[in-house]
Amino acid sequence: EIVMTQSPATLSVSPGERATLSCRASQSVSNNLAWYQQKPGQGPRLLIYGASTRATGIPARFSGSGSGTQFTLTISSLQSEDFAVYYCQQYNNWPLYTFGQGTKLDIK
Amino acid sequence: QVQLVESGGDVVQPGWSLRLSCAASGFIFSTYGMHWVRQAPGKGLEWVAVISYDGSNKYVTDSVKGRFTVSRDNSKNTLFLQMNSLRAEDTAVYYCAKDYGFGDFFDSWGQGTLVTVSS
Numbered sequence: 001e002i003v004m005t006q007s008p009a010t011l012s013v014s015p016g017e018r019a020t021l022s023c024r025a026s027q028s029v030s031n032n033l034a035w036y037q038q039k040p041g042q043g044p045r046l047l048i049y050g051a052s053t054r055a056t057g058i059p060a061r062f063s064g065s066g067s068g069t070q071f072t073l074t075i076s077s078l079q080s081e082d083f084a085v086y087y088c089q090q091y092n093n094w095p096l097y098t099f100g101q102g103t104k105l106d107i108k
Numbered sequence: 109q110v111q112l113v114e115s116g117g118d119v120v121q122p123g124w125s126l127r128l129s130c131a132a133s134g135f136i137f138s139t140y141g142m143h144w145v146r147q148a149p150g151k152g153l154e155w156v157a158v159i160s161y162d163g164s165n166k167y168v169t170d171s172v173k174g175r176f177t178v179s180r181d182n183s184k185n186t187l188f189l190q191m192n193s194l195r196a197e198d199t200a201v202y203y204c205a206k207d208y209g210f211g212d213f214f215d216s217w218g219q220g221t222l223v224t225v226s227s
Contacts, residue, residue, distance in 0.1 A: 034213035036153075043203050043217035044153065055215065087153055094211040095167035097143075097155040 002026050002093050006086075006100035012108040015078050021103045023071040023088035032092035035064055035073045038102075039084045047086075048073065075105075083107050110134040110216040112204050117221030124194050128221060130187040130204030138162070138182035141210035144189045146200035147220070156202070157189060160210050172198075194225045 003026040013019045023033070031051040036044035046055040048064035051071055061076040075082055088100040116128040130142070144156040157168040157178035166178050177190040187204050201222050205214035 036214075038153075043205075043219050044214075045217070046213065046215050049208070049213040049215075089153075089213065091211065091213050095155075095158050096169075097158075099153040099155070101152045 001096055002029060002090050002098050004088055004090055004098050004100035006088055006103045008103060009101070010104045010106060012106045013078055014108045015080060017078055017108075019075040019078055019082075019105055021073040021075075021086055021105070023066075023073070023100050025069045025071075025090055028068045029090040029092035031067045032090060033064075033066070033071050034089045034091065035062075036087045036089065037082075037084050038087065044087065078105075080107075110206060112206065112216060112218035114202060114204050114218045114221035117202065117223045119224040119226065120194055121227050122195055122225055124225075125190070125192045126194060126223060128189040128191065128202055128204075128223070130189075130218060132185045132187065132204075132206070135206070135216075137180075137185040141207035141212075142178075142180060142187045143205045143207060143214060144178060144187075145203045145205055145214070145217075146198075147203070148197075148200045151200075154200075158207070158210075159187070165210075191223070194223075196225050199223060199225050 005024045007022045033051045035048040038044040052064045085102045111133045113131045143158045159166045159178045175193045179188045201220040203220045206216040208215045
């Protein structure tokens, strides 16, 4: 099983500032990496796939980078609606899909 | 637009069975793989099961193997998860999710249905 490790567990950032979230895979997943956003009481929403491609309707302030074992999600200028929990997921080793444990993005 | 609506969650005792459903609309259901993903209270996401577009390929995670079965009815645009021999550790919100194709990322998710296993 590929273990996905996200850091930090909680990130406190002020609105308008940049947020950088990290995800590390225990072995290479190539660029088969997705990022999801989840707000309380809601199902997750796809943000990024292929490590760096924004999903339909996702604002340009969200960007993804990385390949192999190290990945980053950057939110360039935080809006109030961006405070949520973010998960990375590898789909390289399907059907053994695995998610990171999540990063909670808090208002500072 | 894509809509996925889960139903069937309930409070049950250990050892009981439950069948979850996911009604799909807004896309050609019969051409996409579908998944079940669960989230225990206050915890992260755990993939549970996947089924190919025609139901010919199915996989479940090891912790539910032999107890859970995924199926689909393409004539009714509905995905199912049959859960038998339920355990306390199966307590979670269960989401259905649409695959981008089959073996890809999950491009749409439902709102989830809560399953509570408790005596």
